Amino acid sequence: MSRRPCGTFDVSYEKDICVFRTPFHWIMLVVLLVLYLIVFPLLAEDGALSIMNMLYITIIATLGLNFLLGYCGQISLGHAIFVAVGGYITGIFMTHFGFSWWATLPLSLIGTAIVGLFFGLPSLRLKGFYIAMSTLASYFILVWIIMHGGAVTGGINGLPIDVPMIGSYEICSQRQFYYLIAAFLALAVFVAKSIARGRLGRIFIAIRDDDLAAEVMGINVFGYKLIAFAISSAYAGIAGSLFATYWGFISFEQFPFTDNIWYLGYVIVGGMGSIVGTIFGVFFLKLLGYFVMIVGPMIGSALPSIAGSVVSSMLLIFNGAVIVAFLIFEPRGLHHRWETIRSSMQIWPFTY
């Protein structure tokens, strides 16, 4: 729960459940929105914007996984393929039926949620590592279907996808895409926060903490697990649809198996069951990758003797070391570290 200054109390239920509770929250929201929607896109070049666009899409997808893994305690090793499903639904409807991107968006959301629901069915009987294995199977099944989908999915060649239009206005530059994706991210975070703080979020937490106790309290555990799968996949569907239109094409090769592991990594490093943590996790691990992308060749040029060995493994070494370090020293993720720093600042100069 968010800590507030001494003497700030909620005096009504509406006040208790609202996201922004104090004037300081509102000021911070406005400052962040100005930075996020005005300052950054105006100052940044295409390179930085393209990194942010991909980060934001990844955050939307990871928010979905956070519901399943962080809030509901169900491990999924197939999240990347649900992003692909969202992208392919957009691609199929745009290419074969002439839909606009906007029209395919709800179809991607609903379609991916249904696919996620279907692959969540084994959660009736399975949990823990076993459900992880069943979601892993979903990855391979769906990749096979996409690869052998012939003209419908484009098979190995994939599908070309048009840019979104608003009337006759095309969204095609990095900056235009930034505004589109940033708007969806803001909406996705708001919805996620609302779900997490509402009845559904508490039910998910109850299931995660002890599904037997939750069932005894009258919660339909299987039903809510399916809802978690559907919400998780719906987020993936939206991310996939944005991904497809942003890239201009969709191919199963854009979703390698390792992406499933990275999605888990983002949630773990950020802090399971935390919206802010998800954002931190994606930023941290993704930016680490981009850092290696630029620094790796520089080190290789400066020290040619290690260019072929150490530099070529730098990303794997960095990412592996970071995850191990987090699991040992900060198992509750970056979110917990953030909370610690924030509460220290709030009670400063006192130590507790």
Added chain:
Amino acid sequence: MGKRLFGVFMLLCFLAVLPISVHAKEDVSYRIIGMYDLTGPYSGLHQVILRGIKDFVAWANEEPGYFPDGVKWDHEIYDTGMDMQKCVAAYQMATSKKPEPIITTGGLASPTIIAIKPLAKRKKIPCIDGSSARPIVHPAAWSFSMQGCYEGMIAASAKFLKDNWNANTPYKLIRKRYEENKGRNPRLGLIGWDNAFGRAFDQKEIKPYLKQLGVDWVEPEYVPVSPTDTTPQILRLVKRGADMIYFGMYPNTHATILKDAARVGVRDKFQDMAFWADNIIQIRTYAGEIANETMMLTGYQPDTNEWEPAFKKMFEKTKMSEDYALGYSLAMSWFDVYGESIRRAVKKVGPEKVTGRVIYDVLTSMTDYKCMAYNSLITFKKNKTFGPSTASIYQNQNGKIVKIVDSIYTPNLLPGGEDVVK
């Protein structure tokens, strides 16, 4: 007084002319963006290619006459780890800096080149890379390939098989297959990696072309990129009677399959033909005697004796094993096409006005260019963005790599291509 005024006048004239003369002496340096997989699955190969590129770039900058006076290139390196997202980010970063680059690579892997294709078209900067997978070269755009089209590689292998389908052929595995199956057409099979690259060879234009040629097409088989056991796939191909099998993969998997074939006693039941950018020398290293008779259809020159002496010397200086010669030759041939397009662009518009657009124009009018360390001639057109229309065939003859065919036509079987059977 007059002399003093004259002196001041001359001094002013000198000062006015000075910036022009200084400016004229300044080098024009073009930015070339090189994106490579230095931390991902292809890092082993790409490190070698990058070494070749760096050597070639330095050589071209120093070699008198390679570029017109005052013209140089600056090769900027980014590591994509074969990750499409990183490749696009690197591309955006590199192309948003000034001066704008005039040529880029596409990350040296089909998925990343496909990702760069729409950006190259939008930014009007040609991307010249290796893969000819269909989404890259069709429809033709600003992505150029230094390899023949994939369908053409299969068709050329079929043509070679058909031409040698007789008792007098010098290639003993084909001769053996002919003697065992005289009464029927030769059969061509395909074994590829189970990914977009490996499956890109099997396109619908292949079957009618082979039928017209008198070669039967055997249903392809696919193996994982890092296989543990490929005997089921190879046995199925042998059972279907494939006389020649085209290997759509890289050397480690190719060698594994040959070893598996030898283990189950079917190595002599087919002639294997390696992919354009596979490596016949590395297959020999990995598989030893089992790789005897292996063939490779390619435009690259795996034998350093075929190269220009300066490059041979450069390669020797690296102290790299012979296994890497093909990767090194690949680097030189690619960048020689980059260099040639710069030379032509400079000649056309002058050094100050060379842009990606100008490079595109000269590339699409490049006809039969003989680039360094490469067998095939390079011809690009607006509707044909893969360079070579011919290839050479090399064979491992008891450990010695021998060029057995100097030039064989690689048909254009892309949709709308001149060799597509109507």
